[in-house]
Amino acid sequence: MPTLVLTAIGDERPGLVEELAAVVAARGASWDRSSMARLGSKFAGIVEVSVSEDEIESLVADLAELSSTDALQIRVERSVEPDAVHGVERSGVTTADLAAVDVSFTASLIGQDRPGIVHEISREIAAAGVSIVELRTATMSAPMSAETLFEATATLSAPRDVDRQELAERLEAIADELMVDLDIEVTPA
Numbered sequence: 017m018p019t020l021v022l023t024a025i026g027d028e029r030p031g032l033v034e035e036l037a038a039v040v041a042a043r044g045a046s047w048d049r050s051s052m053a054r055l056g057s058k059f060a061g062i063v064e065v066s067v068s069e070d071e072i073e074s075l076v077a078d079l080a081e082l083s084s085t086d087a088l089q090i091r092v093e094r095s096v097e098p099d100a101v102h103g104v105e106r107s108g109v110t111t112a113d114l115a116a117v118d119v120s121f122t123a124s125l126i127g128q129d130r131p132g133i134v135h136e137i138s139r140e141i142a143a144a145g146v147s148i149v150e151l152r153t154a155t156m157s158a159p160m161s162a163e164t165l166f167e168a169t170a171t172l173s174a175p176r177d178v179d180r181q182e183l184a185e186r187l188e189a190i191a192d193e194l195m196v197d198l199d200i201e202v203t204p205a
Contacts, residue, residue, distance in 0.1 A: 017046075017066040019067075020095065021063070121200060123198065188200075
């Protein structure tokens with residue numbers, strides 16, 4: 017079943033998610049996965065929905081109509097299979113085969129906030145040929161000093177043959193340079 021990725025942003029108020037969910041449900045689409053949050057005075061989210069091929073145009077039109085109210089700005093993109101993005105032919109490849117291709121990592125860091133943390137960490141991750149599947153970040157006050165702390169948790173995906181030790185060393189080196197605490201968990205091979 018085709019997949020659409022929706023991004024939405026609007027002024028925070030009760031009912032935004034319900035309005036979006038009603039349009040998705042009205043077209044028989046499945047709300048598969050989402051991440052939504054209030055950021056300042058705005059509410060922003062990203063949603064992955066599965067919808068039958070014959071309902072895509074109608075769903076996109078309904079979402080455009082909802083977006084035209086200025087209450088919520090919505091962008092819709094059709095998703096392609098992850099391997100198609102990287103030019104890998106998928107015919108005949110099973111889900112089990114795909115699971116054997118990638119290994120998952122979770123990296124969590126916390127440290128004093130400063131500009132460039134996300135850029136420097138993401139640069140090292142990309143240089144190692146690793147993809148960020150999900151990234152969550154936040155800032156908070158340190159309990160004793162009231163300094164601003166930066167916290168990030170990332171789910172990473174890498175080819176099965178990635179040198180896990182080298183990746184860990186690269187990330188730990190940048191963590192030392194940025195003076196942040198880093199914890200890496202690798203899914204066993």
